[in-house]
Amino acid sequence: MEAQTLSGGFDNPAVQSSHAFRNIMEAMARPGQIHEIKGAEPPAPLSIAGGTVLLTLCDTETPVYLAGNADNDEVRAWLAFHTGAPLTGPSRAMFAIGDWKALMPLNAYRIGTSEYPDRSATLIVECAELAASGAKLRGPGIKSQAALSLPEIRAFQSNQALFPLGLDFIFTNGVRLAALPRSTEVA
Amino acid sequence: MTEYNFAYLDEQTKRMIRRAILKGLAIPGYQVPFASREMPMPYGWGTGGVQVSAALLTPDDTFKVIDQGADDTTNAVSIRSFFERTAGVATTTATSEASVIQTRHRIPEDALTENQILVYQVPIPEPLRFLEPRESETRKMHSLEEYGLMHVKLYEDISRHGHIATSYAYPVKVEGRYVMDPSPIPKFDNPKLGNMAAIQLFGAGREQRIYALPPYTQVVSLDFEDHPFEASKADHPCGLCDATDSYLDEVIIDDQGGRMFVCSDTDYCTARQAAGHKGKDAA
Ligand SMILES: [Zn+2]
Numbered sequence: 001m002e003a004q005t006l007s008g009g010f011d012n013p014a015v016q017s018s019h020a021f022r023n024i025m026e027a028m029a030r031p032g033q034i035h036e037i038k039g040a041e042p043p044a045p046l047s048i049a050g051g052t053v054l055l056t057l058c059d060t061e062t063p064v065y066l067a068g069n070a071d072n073d074e075v076r077a078w079l080a081f082h083t084g085a086p087l088t089g090p091s092r093a094m095f096a097i098g099d100w101k102a103l104m105p106l107n108a109y110r111i112g113t114s115e116y117p118d119r120s121a122t123l124i125v126e127c128a129e130l131a132a133s134g135a136k137l138r139g140p141g142i143k144s145q146a147a148l149s150l151p152e153i154r155a156f157q158s159n160q161a162l163f164p165l166g167l168d169f170i171f172t173n174g175v176r177l178a179a180l181p182r183s184t185e186v187a
Numbered sequence: 188m189t190e191y192n193f194a195y196l197d198e199q200t201k202r203m204i205r206r207a208i209l210k211g212l213a214i215p216g217y218q219v220p221f222a223s224r225e226m227p228m229p230y231g232w233g234t235g236g237v238q239v240s241a242a243l244l245t246p247d248d249t250f251k252v253i254d255q256g257a258d259d260t261t262n263a264v265s266i267r268s269f270f271e272r273t274a275g276v277a278t279t280t281a282t283s284e285a286s287v288i289q290t291r292h293r294i295p296e297d298a299l300t301e302n303q304i305l306v307y308q309v310p311i312p313e314p315l316r317f318l319e320p321r322e323s324e325t326r327k328m329h330s331l332e333e334y335g336l337m338h339v340k341l342y343e344d345i346s347r348h349g350h351i352a353t354s355y356a357y358p359v360k361v362e363g364r365y366v367m368d369p370s371p372i373p374k375f376d377n378p379k380l381g382n383m384a385a386i387q388l389f390g391a392g393r394e395q396r397i398y399a400l401p402p403y404t405q406v407v408s409l410d411f412e413d414h415p416f417e418a419s420k421a422d423h424p425c426g427l428c429d430a431t432d433s434y435l436d437e438v439i440i441d442d443q444g445g446r447m448f449v450c451s452d453t454d455y456c457t458a459r460q461a462a463g464h465k466g467k468d469a470a
Contacts, residue, residue, distance in 0.1 A: 014193035018245040021205050025243065028212045029386045029401045057209075059202055094206075114330035118210035118219045140215045140362055141401035143384075164364060168213045181213035183362070183401075 005077040008041035010055060020056040024170065027179040032137045032146030034130060034178045040082075043074035049172035050097055050124050051078075057122075058095055060084040065093035068102025070126070090121075097124040100151035106159065109167055117164040120182075125151065130173035139184040148178055156186040194241040194274040200224050204242035204397070208388060211399035216361030217329070218312050218396040226392070228269070232262055233308030235390030236289050237269070239397060240306050243388075244270060244287060249277045251285035256293040256434070256451030263291075282454050292355075294376040296433050296455040299385035301402065307370045309391040312398065314358040314368040334366050337409065345414050354419065359406045366409070367398065374408065375418045375434045381406030425450045426468030428459035440468075 042051025166182030
């Protein structure tokens with residue numbers, strides 16, 4: 001086994017994951033707000049924030065889709081060792097990670113059912129930039145208006161139109177992340 | 188070295204609860220099922236709220252627990268010391284100093300901030316339960332937004348009593364979509380649910396449901412054009428601190444049937460008395 005597989009996890013899982021979760025939760029509760037999380041040191045090309053989200057939320061109960069170049073031997077071994085999450089394709093994934101293009105098409109993922117809209121995928125989008133500017137966001141969690149550098153606008157408008165069904169997004173860049181739940185109106 | 192996991196629950200259970208919390212925040216007012224765990228306290232003691240708190244507390248938190256507004260009931264004291272012991276959190280009774288507040292049946296009088304999280308203990312999460320006992324049916328009703336029966340029940344109140352008699356667990360509609368049970372808070376507290384700066388999380392242990400209100404979410408108490416919602420309150424001030432804006436409990440003060448009305452939020456009342464406010468029953 002590669003040394004990188006065994007390392008790069010949390011040194012103190014209970015405490016590090018509690019801090020990481022709080023930041024993920026704040027991000028999901030306040031769409032567009034940028035938070036920092038760290039603790040994981042995943043193999044390339046995953047970001048520290050992307051890897052930390054996986055370690056915080058994934059385990060044997062959560063099928064994960066590694067999209068595009070996020071799917072390599074090192075990432076597979078690292079994810080298996082630290083989380084035990086089974087790998088899957090987009091249609092069965094509870095979590096997916098990759099860059100925006102690699103994650104396409106969005107209609108491949110589960111959006112929940114009318115009685116169980118929570119049975120839907122969360123996409124972790126690795127971004128080359130992440131800034132509180134660009135697309136205008138409104139909705140629950142946002143006092144008046146927020147802004148976030150989204151990879152596009154149309155896809156998120158279509159997703160919001162599915163509410164209460166839909167996908168939820170976490171955008172990662174280095175140690176930073178922001179989130180966009182299905183409830184957010186994007187313009 | 189402690190004999191417990193951090194915050195008592197094992198990591199896998201916390202991950203499961205954390206995932207449910209995130210979906211709850213993404214779908215405000217929708218009840219997310221979760222696999223509730225046995226906790227070292229009876230169900231009536233707020234095991235749903237305790238599990239939500241366990242999943243989100245960090246060692247940096249300052250934790251407050253209120254039981255019908257009071258910090259000093261057996262229930263509140265034991266939950267507070269449970270997390271002091273298992274999560275090493277600091278605790279407080281001051282609303283303004285707390286980063287996480289777990290509550291049974293009240294929302295604090297002081298407005299909460301963006302740096303705070305309010306965790307509710309919920310006995311019955313399903314607002315349609317008394318109309319329809321079957322979970323499969325209530326799920327269908329929520330999915331179809333079939334809330335007519337709920338209005339009928341409230342309207343029956345009006346024809347019977349001349350007003351809506353429901354005074355606790357008064358149902359609300361979240362962002363124009365899901366009807367939600369705000370837990371048995373007095374309807375006096377309902378207006379605080381909407382547009383709150385803090386994150387609100389609801390945990391029902393026995394019924395295995397988690398739901399959430401992100402900050403600044405639109406929450407509307409169900410009502411009728413000819414009978415608009417009113418957040419009723421007693422028409423006299425607190426006997427101890429003279430507050431006219433707080434929710435009051437009636438307290439028996441002697442065995443001759445003497446009684447007084449005092450703030451149910453003991454931290455609020457104590458702080459006002461310390462600031463020199465004095466009610467007519469104050470010593
Ligand atoms: Zn008072």
